[in-house]
Amino acid sequence: NAGVTQTPKFQVLKTGQSMTLQCAQDMNHEYMSWYRQDPGMGLRLIHYSVGAGITDQGEVPNGYNVSRSTTEDFPLRLLSAAPSQTSVYFCASSLRTGGGTGELFFGEGSRLTVL
Amino acid sequence: AQTVTQSQPEMSVQEAETVTLSCTYDTSESDYYLFWYKQPPSRQMILVIRQEAYKQQNATENRFSVNFQKAAKSFSLKISDSQLGDAAMYFCAYRDLNYGGATNKLIFGTGTLLAVQP
Numbered sequence: 567n568a569g570v571t572q573t574p575k576f577q578v579l580k581t582g583q584s585m586t587l588q589c590a591q592d593m594n595h596e597y598m599s600w601y602r603q604d605p606g607m608g609l610r611l612i613h614y615s616v617g618a619g620i621t622d623q624g625e626v627p628n629g630y631n632v633s634r635s636t637t638e639d640f641p642l643r644l645l646s647a648a649p650s651q652t653s654v655y656f657c658a659s660s661l662r663t664g665g666g667t668g669e670l671f672f673g674e675g676s677r678l679t680v681l
Numbered sequence: 682a683q684t685v686t687q688s689q690p691e692m693s694v695q696e697a698e699t700v701t702l703s704c705t706y707d708t709s710e711s712d713y714y715l716f717w718y719k720q721p722p723s724r725q726m727i728l729v730i731r732q733e734a735y736k737q738q739n740a741t742e743n744r745f746s747v748n749f750q751k752a753a754k755s756f757s758l759k760i761s762d763s764q765l766g767d768a769a770m771y772f773c774a775y776r777d778l779n780y781g782g783a784t785n786k787l788i789f790g791t792g793t794l795l796a797v798q799p
Contacts, residue, residue: 597785606690606791607791608685608772608789608790608791609787609789610789614785614786624786654724658726658787668714668776668785668787669716670726670785670787672725672726674725675725675726
């Protein structure tokens with residue numbers, strides 16, 4: 567059981583470049599989300615999705631786009647990378663939206679450096 | 682808006698000893714979940730323990746237990762018989778119970794880095 571898979575695990579970009587962080591889960595989870603982790607700031611929610619075709623903004627959405635065309639996949643796109651987007655990114659999913667325990671299952675994280 | 686505060690950026694404990702990590706939160710809700718996540722150097726986020734606010738009994742998972750004080754909005758994590766493998770960043774997190782709501786959004790504290798001395 568693969569759980570939540572993120573790729574790539576490491577990436578270096580130049581300012582202005584674009585890239586996509588991939589996230590896939592094989593647990594048939596309804597809810598998926600992206601967080602970024604910065605020193606001294608914990609994890610902050612970027613975007614989330616409550617099902618295929620439905621996405622919404624979190625706490626720090628600027629500079630990021632998402633889409634959810636299937637239940638399994640939730641890619642995060644940086645259209646024009648900036649040094650302020652240097653961070654560790656986590657994809658996380660849970661079985662369903664609302665109710666339940668809401669336990670999030672996390673991917674292994676992707677370290678992104680923007681020069 | 683809900684907030685989570687971890688006032689101890691770093692803690693240290695001797696192997697086999699007990700350590701308590703502090704967490705306070707602010708919410709106007711009466712039903713919610715609280716979590717402790719562990720992040721070892723591998724970066725993986727691992728759920729340590731979960732507490733439902735409507736349960737008065739403190740949650741326990743082997744050597745890990747919590748002291749949940751709802752009125753004080755406090756949720757501390759106690760690690761007994763500390764082991765070298767417990768060395769990690771620990772995050773406290775909050776989630777609304779959110780019946781019929783739109784998200785499973787977790788609000789995280791800033792983390793406490795725990796060192797275990799042999």
